[in-house]
């Protein structure tokens with residue numbers, strides 16, 4: 001394992017093998033790109049200006065920008081060169097930066113002094129529905145056990161196009177959405193703040209290589225188009241969703257907000273955590289077939305925290321449970337010639353595991369309101385109440401190596417008057 005001359009706490013999400021990219025600002029500094037290392041943020045713009053990065057093939061300071069899109073556009077060899085440069089620069093024996101206190105002061109910033117910002121200008125947002133357990137649970141609740149999975153579900157990764165404008169950075173508070181709901185099926189709908197506010201435990205990947213309209217990406221090529229991943233909370237208003245979703249699918253029940261974690265973990269950092277996916281039966285069509293391990297062993301956790309109360313963990317799941325992997329999702333997304341842009345965000349869909357303690361939404365955890373969850377103060381929840389905070393964490397761990405995503409936090413405020 002790599003060790004650094006920077007003091008990195010044991011068990012930190014941000015080891016020298018991780019080096020996730022984000023965008024931050026501090027007092028007096030404009031938004032810029034950074035990399036997380038232990039409890040510090042490495043200011044890539046300052047590092048670039050210092051001249052230490054000369055020779056890695058970047059001709060202007062793409063880090064001095066409010067989004068990572070321009071850096072990402074330089075391509076995978078450049079992402080890898082920066083990663084490799086940083087691993088060398090901060091490696092224990094390397095003294096080129098270590099012994100220069102004046103430079104360190106500008107380049108190495110304590111994480112508690114920075115504010116993290118939306119790292120990507122999101123071009124388009126797609127949400128898949130790729131967890132068999134989640135699709136089955138929701139299907140049972142809405143259609144009964146016999147028709148839980150729709151006939152297409154095991155033949156293609158179901159998805160829909162969401163709204164990019166309302167994807168927000170962790171820490172952004174969300175007002176409870178209002179809309180049409182129909183609490184009584186025998187009465188007309190009413191206009192109301194949502195009474196069934198929920199989260200969805202998801203992860204999203206970010207497109208790092210574009211395609212032309214008309215082109216398709218194979219499962220083999222797909223990962224070349226992925227820059228990295230974040231934790232994704234796809235906030236959902238179940239009562240609005242239930243009334244509106246037939247026949248065209250999710251709309252106002254979903255598009256008021258989704259929250260992302262600030263650090264984008266690259267596919268190179270995730271490589272040691274590849275694992276086999278679930279067996280796919282029936283056999284999928286040739287364009288969805290793949291070779292090798294395309295799932296990732298990423299531990300996921302959800303906590304729910306009422307105001308001024310300790311959080312409780314209400315779910316423990318794993319990204320590896322996904323039935324459809326990212327390569328299949330991308331192959332399907334582009335099979336009709338739909339083009340990809342740098343900065344597109346593709347979310348997994350709620351990631352539920354096989355057991356009740358691994359369910360990825362309140363809808364499933366409290367099973368449509370029938371199994372309340374107890375908070376640390378003794379109060380009960382079947383959905384999210386005003387001033388509750390949802391915290392999601394994700395990390396990979398193996399033989400002492402830890403590559404983590406940090407967390408995504410969001411609080412539900414009362415509906416606007």
Ligand code: CA
Nearest residue numbers: 127200234349
């Ligand atoms: Ca979703």
